[in-house]
Amino acid sequence: MPASLQANPWISTWLTVGENGMIMLRVGKVELGQGILTALAQIAAHELDVAPEMVRPEATNTLSSPDEGLTAGSLSITVSGAAVRRVCAEARELFRRAAARKTGLDMKQIRLMSGVFTAPDGAHIGSYAELTGLVDLHVQVGDTSLEIEFASTASKDLARLDLPDKVFGRARFIHDLDFDGMLHARIVRPPRPGAHLDDAPLDRVSAMPGVERVVRGGDFLAVLARREGQATSAAEALAAGARWSAGIELPPSDDIENWLRTAQSEIDVIRADGTRHDGNATVAATFSRPYLAHASIGPSCAIARFDGERLQVWSHSQGVFTLGRAIAAALELPADAVTVQHVEGAGSYGHNGADDAAMDAALLATQAPGRHVRVLWSRADEMSWEPFGPAMVADVTASVDENGTITDWSHQLWSNGHTARPGYAPRHTMLAEAHRAGVTVLPASVDPPPARGYGSARNAEPYYDIARVDVTVHRLLEMPIRVSSLRSLGSHLNTFAQESVIDELAAATGRDPVEMRLAHLSDPRARDVLSTAAAEADWGSPLPEGRGRGVAFCRYKNRGSYCAVVADVEATDRLKVTRLTIAVDVGRVVNVDGVRNQIEGGAVQATSWALFEQVRFDRQSITSTDWESYPIARFDQVPAVEVHLLDRPDEPSLGAGEATQGPVTAAIGNALADALGVRVRTLPFTPDNIVAAINATP
Structure with a gap:
């Protein structure tokens, strides 16, 4: 049983068949520009024997989608693909059984071709849409009474589902979302890591055109305005007038190798096979790499709305489920009070600023109940404050x-x-959370366990x-x-x-x-x-x-x-x-x-x-x-x-x-x-x- 199905065993969580014949596919893996929703839809269509255009994969939502954890580690096809294949195979056989009961035939006599179930003589029994009223998909996978035989696989190209919107410039990215009365926010970050806010011209900036609110909490500083340009101007004025402490000292950039070797560390022996032997030829060498940025072409963005009880967040995070739980914990809300909807953004292949921007928006939304709050990072913020790949x-x-x-x-x-993604440390993994609490240095990143490939x-x-x-x-x-x-x-x-x-x-x-x-x-x-x-x-x-x-x-x-x-x-x-x-x-x-x-x-x-x-x-x-x-x-x-x-x-x-x-x-x-x-x-x-x-x- 695929791991994702062990955690999400109900077929109805993954699949819905509409009366119009459209099959709604819900997965916990998100589209980052890698084409994963296209591949998963192709697996579903192949297993259900329907035209690919009849399968509509939905963007991941923490309220309605199966929790498949992070979209990371090159595991989407391996894990989610196996789960989709199994879910669709069992759903297909549930519909076949309904067709058999409707006609009094044995299940093995029922044929399926292009989404239509027929009798041995070719008589029409019904399509998925026509039989949906006879099938209850709110059942768990693993029905031993069903004889599951997976469809034979043949690799082919299904045209990418996400590309037409991107090629023709249609609104698809999170940066394109717009809501009536939406407020635009800009965050004013410390000038240096570890710096603490001493003072800022809150009143003066609050009086600037279009500014609805200036928010300060600890070292977290932001402006909310009615238009994006107004938010940018106010943030620039706020940054120019703010006074900060000195901050922490960073490692020497010209001797990072020595710093890595001498910094406080813990030792993990991954493998030790015993005494070494000097051979006929020996090579001993040192290799190094610098810190690397994700360098996403589009800077991080998020939108949030708080109605006084429930918080809804729109984010391009690779881990919407862990993000939702982390936001709830940081804002002291019940875990089920936070819903995260994934919307595509610039790809990052890793933990970039998407989660931080979502926390920014969530925190500011609680300061403006009933309004959508949009946070867009600047290029400088993206390149300065996102989590880098380690040296x-x-x-x-x-x-x-x-x-x-x-x-x-x-x-x-x-x-x-x-990894320092939300969920790997109990608190302060997101910038807004850490700055609000006055944290000088974020918790040190950890490593995934051996089961996840180190x-x-x-x-x-x-x-x-x-x-x-x-x-x-x-x-x-x-x-x-x-x-x-x-x-x-x-x-x-x-x-x-x-x-x-x-x-x-x-x-x-x-x-x-x-x-x-x-x-x-x-x-x-x-x-x-x-x-x-x-x-x-x-x-x-x-x-x-x-x-x-x-x-x-x-x-x-x-x-x-x-x-x-x-x-x-x-x-x-x-x-x-x-x-x-x-x-x-x-x-x-x-x-x-x-x-x-x-x-x-x-x-x-x-x-x-x-x-x-x-x-x-x-x-x-x-x-x-x-x-x-x-x-x-x-x-x-x-x-x-x-x-x-x-x-x-x-x-x-x-x-x-x-x-x-x-x-x-x-x-x-x-x-x-x-x-x-x-x-x-x-x-x-x-x-x-x-x-x-x-x-x-x-």
């Missing part, structure tokens, strides 16, 4: 014996935890066949710079480090990098993606001077999708990635175009991380607050991306959203080393970091 540093030591076999592997990692340690254990492996994580208990979940969590750096060392061991033993990996992979599916990527990229063919080619492999979480990448680069005055050849195995493919989109999008984002992205800061505040100080890949810097899918129709579906972050970055790093003959172990691969690596090479 990380890893020491890897590996040895091979005289036969070139890897015998020992050690991975030591220093990082903050990778956080810092994700993919720190090699998937290769190695006799002795040691993995230790030092999770920081200090968090002066706010961090939380970012696409792939610790897998990004861990895979980069691991695949770089594999290449270095191959060079030390005179072996081809692809051959080195194949020699240590017994899983045939892993071998297939690696061999496919190498063959499609024409691995081993000669390259002109100044060009390089690198390979990398990862099985996400060591139990999810398989991905192998070959990167082609040019290394002149700066690094340019020209082509990425990717082979991926996500098990049974539901929607081919959807998987390709996820792999291509992930590859482009990983390329941007690898070449450009890093949060910048001084000892007082974040300084990368716009697109100039936090550059991302531009269109002319995007490589050609070739995706080769290895469909496994008899295997369970696996997620595609986080398959590429680690192997794309690692393949680019290995290609850079191939082009220059110098290993760059510090991300991103900027000219400064490349020159530093060259200068440090004997």
